[in-house]
Amino acid sequence: xxxxxxxxxxxxxxxxxxxxxxxxxxxxxxxxxxxxxxxxxxxxxxxxxxxxxxxxxxxxxxx
Numbered sequence: 001x002x003x004x005x006x007x008x009x010x011x012x013x014x015x016x017x018x019x020x021x022x023x024x025x026x027x028x029x030x031x032x033x034x035x036x037x038x039x040x041x042x043x044x045x046x047x048x049x050x051x052x053x054x055x056x057x058x059x060x061x062x063x
Contacts, residue, residue, distance in 0.1 A: 006049050013048075017041045 001009075020041070021034045028034075047053035 001049065001051070009048055010045060013041060013045045 017038055020037050024030075024033050024037050044053065
């Protein structure tokens with residue numbers, strides 16, 4: 001995955017981070033819960049960027 005695609009994916013992942021963080025805050029009023037959701041979103045983003053969650057391995061992409 002090239003640099004611009006990684007940057008674009010990171011920008012797109014900001015939206016669910018804000019939405020789920022705000023939704024959870026409105027239900028729980030707990031910063032720890034919001035922090036937990038944001039950490040999960042970062043883990044998902046990292047998995048996408050490293051190719052572990054995209055359904056396509058690095059070897060398949062290179063061929």
